[in-house]
Amino acid sequence: MRPEIGVLGAGAFGTALAIALAQAGRRVALWSRDAAQVRAMALTRENTARLPGVDLPAGLTPVSDLDEAARAPVLLLAVPAQSLRRLVEENAHALQGRVLVACCKGVELGSGLLPTQVLDDVMPGGRHAVLTGPSFAADIARGKPTALTLAMAGRGDDALQEALSTHHLRLYLEEDVIGAQLGGALKNVIAIAAGVVLGAGFGESARAALMTRGFAEIGRLAEQRGGQAATLFGLSGFGDLVLTCTSEKSRNFRHGQAIGRGEAPDDSQTVEGVMTAHAIAADADPDMLPVTCMVSALLRGKVGLEQAKDLLLSRPLRRERG
Numbered sequence: 430m431r432p433e434i435g436v437l438g439a440g441a442f443g444t445a446l447a448i449a450l451a452q453a454g455r456r457v458a459l460w461s462r463d464a465a466q467v468r469a470m471a472l473t474r475e476n477t478a479r480l481p482g483v484d485l486p487a488g489l490t491p492v493s494d495l496d497e498a499a500r501a502p503v504l505l506l507a508v509p510a511q512s513l514r515r516l517v518e519e520n521a522h523a524l525q526g527r528v529l530v531a532c533c534k535g536v537e538l539g540s541g542l543l544p545t546q547v548l549d550d551v552m553p554g555g556r557h558a559v560l561t562g563p564s565f566a567a568d569i570a571r572g573k574p575t576a577l578t579l580a581m582a583g584r585g586d587d588a589l590q591e592a593l594s595t596h597h598l599r600l601y602l603e604e605d606v607i608g609a610q611l612g613g614a615l616k617n618v619i620a621i622a623a624g625v626v627l628g629a630g631f632g633e634s635a636r637a638a639l640m641t642r643g644f645a646e647i648g649r650l651a652e653q654r655g656g657q658a659a660t661l662f663g664l665s666g667f668g669d670l671v672l673t674c675t676s677e678k679s680r681n682f683r684h685g686q687a688i689g690r691g692e693a694p695d696d697s698q699t700v701e702g703v704m705t706a707h708a709i710a711a712d713a714d715p716d717m718l719p720v721t722c723m724v725s726a727l728l729r730g731k732v733g734l735e736q737a738k739d740l741l742l743s744r745p746l747r748r749e750r751g
């Protein structure tokens with residue numbers, strides 16, 4: 430039978446969304462480029478590699494043929510932001526005419542584009558949205574209550590909102606696609622910074638300062654790029670910043686924590702904030718985005734921890750707003 434929703438990318442987030450939607454009665458096809466992973470999921474009814482301990486419901490079909498998943502009218506693209514362009518370019522024929530929902534948080538290195546802008550670039554004229562906001566895959570998969578932002582240009586699509594919402598997964602519509610995506614992308618950078626300060630022992634007050642000043646700089650960037658700072662007060666901004674900067678379940682936070690402790694971060698994990706920091710810092714004014722630029726410099730080894738702290742603290746004093 431034709432799937433109602435296709436999920437492309439069987440990582441932690443794609444699998445969690447597929448589980449939640451299938452649990453709510455939707456027919457879902459979950460595609461992975463790794464045929465062995467698909468066979469294992471079909472056999473064990475579990476994604477042991479990315480989301481162990483949660484059963485795949487009956488309505489979820491793992492598939493290794495992308496065309497099979499792409500028979501669905503709505504496709505969730507759940508790959509890292511730096512992989513999105515390749516996925517869409519390589520499969521443009523199958524994706525034609527589908528509603529494409531980017532489920533990644535990041536800024537593309539080189540182009541500086543946000544996920545829906547990458548989609549617009551590769552498939553101009555298509556219907557493109559982004560699903561973002563505070564959520565850990567394990568929470569969604571286990572049916573814990575979660576609220577997310579479904580951002581798309583124009584008045585939004587009630588039918589799409591309905592199709593992707595469940596009793597436990599509550600979606601809110603948002604028109605400001607730029608603001609929503611910058612909130613989701615930049616909170617990862619600030620979460621790395623938050624992890625660094627706690628890992629280094631700089632203290633919880635320093636983390637609160639970084640979160641607040643980081644939030645201010647995301648707002649400035651949103652306005653510069655044609656979004657609205659007010660969008661940042663929603664789930665995609667404030668909500669996700671709080672979650673990611675305060676939980677050791679966050680890969681971005683843990684990445685920063687390891688650096689702060691002087692340990693090697695776990696490179697096997699998807700840590701979106703690293704590339705996003707570099708993508709934004711590449712052409713940023715450090716006076717406008719001091720935290721993001723400092724995170725990029727620290728990750729590239731251009732400054733050390735103590736030096737990064739001193740450089741941030743020795744900037745000229747300024748007004749809090751404006």
Ligand SMILES: NC(=O)c1ccc[n+]([C@@H]2O[C@H](COP(=O)([O-])OP(=O)(O)OC[C@H]3O[C@@H](n4cnc5c(N)ncnc54)[C@H](O)[C@@H]3O)[C@@H](O)[C@H]2O)c1
Binds near residue numbers: 509567
């Ligand atoms: N894990 C979470 O809790 C969570 C929550 C919300 C949002 N997200 C976002 O979801 C996105 C994906 O994260 P994740 O946690 O699922 O990562 P993950 O590392 O668990 O999985 C990424 C998956 O993408 C696949 N992939 C990578 N490049 C691909 C390509 N070119 N073609 C096909 N498949 C490809 C990988 O094989 C892997 O299965 C990120 O942008 C992340 O910020 C994750």
Ligand SMILES: O=P(O)(O)OC[C@H](O)CO
Binds near residue numbers: 564617682700701
């Ligand atoms: O594990 P992280 O740091 O990628 O965070 C996961 C989600 O984005 C939290 O909303």
